[in-house]
Amino acid sequence: MKENNVFVSNELVFSAIKESFVKLNPFSLYKNPVLFIVGLGAIITTIATANDFILNDMSSVNFSLQISIWLWFTVLFANFAEALAEGRGKAQAENLKKTRRDTQAKRLNKQSNEYEIVSASNLLKDDRVVVVAGEVIPADGTVVEGMASIDESAITGESAPVIRESGGDRSAVTGGTMVLSDRIVIQVTAEPGKSFLDKMIALVEGAERKKTPNEIALNILLFGLTAVFLLAVVTLKPFAIYQNLNISVVVLVALLVCLIPTTIGGLLSAIGIAGMDRVLQRNVLAMSGRAVEAAGDIDVLLLDKTGTITVGNRMASEFFPAEGVTVDDLGLAALIASTFDDTPEGRSIVKLANELRIHYVTAKNSTPIPFSAETRMSGIDTVSESYRKGALEAISAWVRSLGGDVPKSVHEHFVKISKMGGTPLAVAKGSKILGVIYLKDIVKPGIHARFARIRAMGIRSIMITGDNKLTAAAIAQEAGVDDFLSEAKPEDKLMLIKTLKKEGRMVAMSGDGTNDAPALAQADVGLSMNTGTQAAREAGNMIDLDSDPTKVIEIVEIGKQLLITRGALTTFSIANDVAKYFAILPAMFLGVFPDFAKYNIMHLESPNSAILSAIIFNALIIIILIPLALKGVKYRPRNALSLLSYNFFVFGVGGVIIPFIGIKIVDMIINGLNII
Numbered sequence: 001m002k003e004n005n006v007f008v009s010n011e012l013v014f015s016a017i018k019e020s021f022v023k024l025n026p027f028s029l030y031k032n033p034v035l036f037i038v039g040l041g042a043i044i045t046t047i048a049t050a051n052d053f054i055l056n057d058m059s060s061v062n063f064s065l066q067i068s069i070w071l072w073f074t075v076l077f078a079n080f081a082e083a084l085a086e087g088r089g090k091a092q093a094e095n096l097k098k099t100r101r102d103t104q105a106k107r108l109n110k111q112s113n114e115y116e117i118v119s120a121s122n123l124l125k126d127d128r129v130v131v132v133a134g135e136v137i138p139a140d141g142t143v144v145e146g147m148a149s150i151d152e153s154a155i156t157g158e159s160a161p162v163i164r165e166s167g168g169d170r171s172a173v174t175g176g177t178m179v180l181s182d183r184i185v186i187q188v189t190a191e192p193g194k195s196f197l198d199k200m201i202a203l204v205e206g207a208e209r210k211k212t213p214n215e216i217a218l219n220i221l222l223f224g225l226t227a228v229f230l231l232a233v234v235t236l237k238p239f240a241i242y243q244n245l246n247i248s249v250v251v252l253v254a255l256l257v258c259l260i261p262t263t264i265g266g267l268l269s270a271i272g273i274a275g276m277d278r279v280l281q282r283n284v285l286a287m288s289g290r291a292v293e294a295a296g297d298i299d300v301l302l303l304d305k306t307g308t309i310t311v312g313n314r315m316a317s318e319f320f321p322a323e324g325v326t327v328d329d330l331g332l333a334a335l336i337a338s339t340f341d342d343t344p345e346g347r348s349i350v351k352l353a354n355e356l357r358i359h360y361v362t363a364k365n366s367t368p369i370p371f372s373a374e375t376r377m378s379g380i381d382t383v384s385e386s387y388r389k390g391a392l393e394a395i396s397a398w399v400r401s402l403g404g405d406v407p408k409s410v411h412e413h414f415v416k417i418s419k420m421g422g423t424p425l426a427v428a429k430g431s432k433i434l435g436v437i438y439l440k441d442i443v444k445p446g447i448h449a450r451f452a453r454i455r456a457m458g459i460r461s462i463m464i465t466g467d468n469k470l471t472a473a474a475i476a477q478e479a480g481v482d483d484f485l486s487e488a489k490p491e492d493k494l495m496l497i498k499t500l501k502k503e504g505r506m507v508a509m510s511g512d513g514t515n516d517a518p519a520l521a522q523a524d525v526g527l528s529m530n531t532g533t534q535a536a537r538e539a540g541n542m543i544d545l546d547s548d549p550t551k552v553i554e555i556v557e558i559g560k561q562l563l564i565t566r567g568a569l570t571t572f573s574i575a576n577d578v579a580k581y582f583a584i585l586p587a588m589f590l591g592v593f594p595d596f597a598k599y600n601i602m603h604l605e606s607p608n609s610a611i612l613s614a615i616i617f618n619a620l621i622i623i624i625l626i627p628l629a630l631k632g633v634k635y636r637p638r639n640a641l642s643l644l645s646y647n648f649f650v651f652g653v654g655g656v657i658i659p660f661i662g663i664k665i666v667d668m669i670i671n672g673l674n675i676i
């Protein structure tokens with residue numbers, strides 16, 4: 001799903017043309033009040049044409065016919081814009097559907113631990129399956145055993161293999177992707193028919209697209225304008241009769257269509273769809289247009305530290321024993337404490353101990369104490385002793401509760417490791433702290449520049465981490481975030497978002513862990529990493545298939561661009577309509593009030609050619625603006641007010657001037673061709 005340089009292919013244009021006719025269906029048209037009115041106008045003028053024909057009024061037939069043709073074109077052009085915007089998503093959905101073929105699955109029997117071959121479509125939630133190298137993963141799930149490299153290109157378009165492993169924040173796998181090496185056991189997390197791939201297909205197809213609150217508000221405005229003009233035009237008829245002026249129904253319809261905001265009415269949904277598509281081209285799945293819009297208004301960005309700002313495989317790299325303790329004693333305690341720790345951190349401790357030739361045979365009857373973000377520690381209770389490792393604060397509290405204390409040397413190691421940006425894990429055997437494990441992690445390259453860019457967009461970045469204050473400060477400084485929150489438990493992340501939202505801020509959050517899920521769900525824009533846990537992927541309203549947390553930058557730009565484009569084209573459309581009004585009204589009344597000639601500043605040939613020119617211009621402007629609606633108005637980081645006044649000037653003033661020039665040109669052409 002990589003960026004495609006060919007903006008639209010011939011094939012896409014062809015199917016969009018076909019689709020424009022399908023969309024003439026009244027059940028599809030009524031959703032767009034402006035277009036619906038134009039459609040009705042097209043029908044009325046078509047009937048009028050037939051009527052003129054029956055009455056054998058040939059000069060009227062010519063005019064009515066041309067007006068009705070151009071009204072049909074107006075609706076078709078708007079349908080075409082929408083169909084073109086939808087086209088790319090549909091093409092992508094077709095490709096994804098090819099991925100969704102039925103595969104075989106090796107379902108584990110829970111008792112015997114043997115597997116039987118079943119069809120993937122028969123897998124239920126919580127079933128466990130074995131997948132080995134060369135096989136396609138049959139369903140969405142969480143890796144519960146083992147580690148493997150996986151080819152996710154079927155979904156992400158990215159050919160570099162990714163690692164998925166049990167225990168940590170990289171445990172989620174997607175049905176349809178392929179295992180390249182090793183063997184993993186997966187617990188199925190999706191009911192049949194509700195897989196990630198199914199959801200993705202529905203999303204890119206646009207089947208689940210709902211109007212966003214902004215779109216609804218704008219639609220109400222457009223509907224209101226349409227109603228007002230409808231009233232104005234209808235009341236023109238009695239006025240004309242009173243003035244002894246014969247204004248035909250065709251002219252009234254034409255005047256109405258010129259006045260109502262057809263340009264934005266025709267392009268509105270294309271703008272929204274194109275915005276979502278642009279997000280998709282960046283390999284981000286947006287669950288709703290609302291999320292994309294919200295991104296345009298973001299003013300605070302929250303990010304998880306580990307795996308988001310840092311590379312994220314926090315690896316044990318050294319043991320720092322307390323005074324009077326040997327490295328081997330500390331290493332052994334750390335190893336015992338990690339016996340059942342299935343997190344990447346835990347496994348890296350076992351590896352480090354083994355490298356130092358420290359070994360341990362698991363004692364019988366021991367109780368594992370799994371890691372939790374709440375307790376910030378993990379360990380084991382053997383028959384004779386309790387072992388714990390974790391954040392120093394948590395371990396300190398634990399040993400104190402048993403009558404122990406924190407040695408000075410441990411505190412010194414803690415400070416030293418933290419200041420390097422590492423995560424210090426204290427290790428306790430009973431009430432005694434034996435030392436500290438250095439978990440090393442590095443800041444992702446290039447991230448500093450990304451945060452500078454985020455700041456230039458007027459967005460404040462806050463890093464949130466379960467780690468201690470010193471480590472957080474060191475990483476925050478190196479990465480260049482504006483602020484940080486340390487020692488954060490899942491509910492602290494959630495609280496921070498709630499507080500910020502109460503202050504009226506729009507909050508984006510990117511994260512990957514199960515402990516990020518509540519916050520991801522609460523944020524206005526919750527960007528989940530595709531590599532993250534299943535819980536995180538379900539919680540957010542966007543998923544980054546590339547798992548790049550700073551992708552928020554691009555998403556915000558696209559969101560802003562969407563809002564700007566919609567605003568600019570609305571301004572343009574309304575300015576246009578005002579101008580058209582002044583362009584054709586003098587010509588219309590020329591026949592009755594010769595005085596109006598002095599208002600006919602464009603010197604349009606005749607009332608009929610003035611009206612037809614305005615209708616032709618009104619239809620063509622939709623086609624002309626399609627590329628702008630699809631590509632979006634260019635966004636450059638600058639302050640909101642200057643951006644607003646700039647766009648108002650360009651699209652407002654431009655919108656007033658262009659119809660005068662455009663209608664004059666069309667008028668010259670149709671008179672040159674002598675078709676009226």
Ligand SMILES: Nc1ncnc2c1ncn2[C@@H]1O[C@H](COP(=O)(O)OP(=O)(O)OP(=O)(O)O)[C@@H](O)[C@H]1O
Nearest residue numbers: 305306343371373376377378389390391465466467
């Ligand atoms: N396997 C583990 N066993 C014991 N303690 C751990 C383990 N992993 C992490 N910790 C401790 O728990 C703290 C919180 O870890 P956690 O991974 O939940 O942080 P977080 O909230 O996800 O934020 P971040 O991922 O940015 O650090 C860590 O700083 C560390 O001190």
Ligand SMILES: [K+]
Nearest residue numbers: 257258260262
């Ligand atoms: K119009």
Ligand SMILES: [Mg+2]
Nearest residue numbers: 169304306513
């Ligand atoms: Mg984490």
